[in-house]
Amino acid sequence: MPYSAIGPIAVHLPEKVENIDQLSSMFAKWDIETIFAKTGVRNRHIAAPDQCASDLGVAAAERLLTRYNIDRESIDFLLFCTQTPDYILPTTACIMQHRLGLPTSIGALDFNLGCSGFVYGLSIADGLIRGGIARRVLLITAETYSKYIDPSDRSLRTIFGDGAAATLVEASAEPSLGQFVFGTDGRGANTLMVTEGGARLKAGAIQPSKRKRWPSSLFMDGPELVRFSLEVVPPMIDRLLAQSKWTRDKVDMYLMHQATALMLNHLRKRLNLDLEKLPEALEHYGNTVSSTIPILINDLRAGGRLRPGKQTLMIGFGVGLSWAGCTWTETWQAKQCEFEPIEAHREAA
Numbered sequence: 001m002p003y004s005a006i007g008p009i010a011v012h013l014p015e016k017v018e019n020i021d022q023l024s025s026m027f028a029k030w031d032i033e034t035i036f037a038k039t040g041v042r043n044r045h046i047a048a049p050d051q052c053a054s055d056l057g058v059a060a061a062e063r064l065l066t067r068y069n070i071d072r073e074s075i076d077f078l079l080f081c082t083q084t085p086d087y088i089l090p091t092t093a094c095i096m097q098h099r100l101g102l103p104t105s106i107g108a109l110d111f112n113l114g115c116s117g118f119v120y121g122l123s124i125a126d127g128l129i130r131g132g133i134a135r136r137v138l139l140i141t142a143e144t145y146s147k148y149i150d151p152s153d154r155s156l157r158t159i160f161g162d163g164a165a166a167t168l169v170e171a172s173a174e175p176s177l178g179q180f181v182f183g184t185d186g187r188g189a190n191t192l193m194v195t196e197g198g199a200r201l202k203a204g205a206i207q208p209s210k211r212k213r214w215p216s217s218l219f220m221d222g223p224e225l226v227r228f229s230l231e232v233v234p235p236m237i238d239r240l241l242a243q244s245k246w247t248r249d250k251v252d253m254y255l256m257h258q259a260t261a262l263m264l265n266h267l268r269k270r271l272n273l274d275l276e277k278l279p280e281a282l283e284h285y286g287n288t289v290s291s292t293i294p295i296l297i298n299d300l301r302a303g304g305r306l307r308p309g310k311q312t313l314m315i316g317f318g319v320g321l322s323w324a325g326c327t328w329t330e331t332w333q334a335k336q337c338e339f340e341p342i343e344a345h346r347e348a349a
Helices: 020-026 030-041 053-067 092-100 117-130 186-191 222-244 261-271 289-302
Strands: 003-012 014-018 043-048 079-083 106-111 135-144 163-172 175-185 190-192 218-220 254-255 311-318 322-329
Touching: 003 117, 003 175, 003 289, 014 020, 014 322, 020 030, 030 261, 053 092, 053 163, 079 092, 079 117, 079 222, 092 106, 106 117, 117 135, 117 163, 117 175, 117 311, 117 322, 135 222, 163 289, 175 222, 175 254, 186 190, 186 222, 222 261, 222 311, 222 322, 254 261, 254 289, 289 311
Parallel strands: 079 106, 079 135, 254 311
Antiparallel strands: 003 163, 014 043, 135 163, 175 322, 190 218, 311 322
């Protein structure tokens, strides 16, 4: 039975950038520095009005396939994680298969998960590979949460950015992706939700956990999500370590979903970790939901901090409520020149 490993990753960010200085000039009453201290976000990329998650995902995948000379015929399965699909139907992954020129013999599916989505996607790819169904899986994560956010919404506009990542997951002769653990608690569905557009009639729909302060379609109960994360993440780590027979001193890095700086700081204190052990990649991207972890991995690789042999725990948590973790030993080797600066991920003007 083959193992599975994370190969190259490519990131794509929309051209438009919003920064906190612009927001400060637009909203004089906003305490921008306090907001930055809590969010850790200085710049966010925002999709154009006619630009969908699939457009960002296709651009990231094209960059991956072209830059690393990946034969399109070698892709056996396409997984697309998004909560902002192009249509209710058909499946956006089917449209992306055609746009990317991938074989019609592949499998392709969407799955609707947010902050835990990348780890879930890795588990699906790992299962396909270990089961002998696929040898190369293209995992794309892409979100355009900005389309759900009203411009006046200080609580959300300052946090979420749009972006996409394409990750090649492939069969490997040596162990890399290891144990997976999951958690689900639908009682918290009303803490982070889009309140419009679904089939549930308004009379029977789940209501947000608190009164909405802004007219955004997206609602988030930040304090409750912090409480939830501090409650579930440490036990999940203990469970993951026990199942994998790892000890804490074997873990070089904890690769967490990049929610906000406040959330990550709380987790560092709870877990007694420093910035080196629990790194951050929020300032120039914002919270890109399912793409935060692959963007973080890409940055750590580019900076030389994540090299073959490094042992990590990968942790996603949030909307659902949903959480997922896995052990991962980095095995992909690349020359430094293969990495691109942050600016190269953006669209050409």
